[in-house]
């Protein structure tokens with residue numbers, strides 16, 4: 001299954017760049033912090049489990065947030081984030097493996113490596129607790145899931161429809177992320193999660209990804225079954241509370257309580 005051709009031009013460019021990037025020169029072995037345990041710990045003290053994303057820029061964002069990734073990460077943890085996601089894609093998201101390395105050394109929550117990993121050796125670039133594997137772009141998904149696990153990473157398999165859920169489950173995924181952003185059009189529609197979530201087995205850890213911008217959105221995704229929420233742009237927002245990343249994060253981690261915002 002290869003649907004790489006049916007993607008937005010920006011995603012095509014990201015994939016082309018990813019295809020030329022080299023992998024690591026030695027096989028990594030990671031002692032990972034558990035993402036499901038971090039979600040459980042957040043739930044236990046009344047926080048909505050949020051993976052807050054260090055996302056300096058993106059093809060759908062204006063400008064670049066140039067703050068030190070470690071400062072951003074610490075602010076996110078102060079805001080109650082259960083886990084962090086760090087972009088390592090350099091050309092379109094302003095990320096780097098070094099940023100992830102520094103963030104992971106500075107915090108004690110699990111850190112997800114967010115990138116477009118296409119080949120096994122791409123896993124060996126930097127240690128992380130979890131790695132994103134995008135079902136749509138991986139013809140041999142079972143092999144990448146196994147390769148990630150062999151190194152100690154927790155694979156988070158990203159899907160966008162029911163067919164991809166089946167591929168993820170067949171590949172042995174235990175953590176599944178439903179992306180509300182359609183990589184063919186780059187449009188975001190939160191009803192994607194509501195449609196696809198029932199297809200995901202109950203024993204999987206289920207994450208709603210992308211497009212969560214308000215507390216009401218967060219509650220909507222939780223009501224639809226999300227164990228955790230992956231939130232980037234709304235937390236990195238320079239407008240929100242004057243760019244206060246801790247406050248932006250707290251807005252979502254405290255969204256379990258009803259209010260109008």
Ligand SMILES: O=C(O)c1ccccc1NCC(=O)[C@H](O)[C@H](O)COP(=O)(O)O
Pocket residue numbers: 010011053055058059060061179181183186209210211212230231232233234
């Ligand atoms: O965010 C983009 O513009 C984007 C464009 C093309 C491919 C992927 C893209 N985003 C990757 C992500 O998965 C998001 O960073 C992540 O889910 C957070 O989404 P959001 O909260 O909407 O920033």
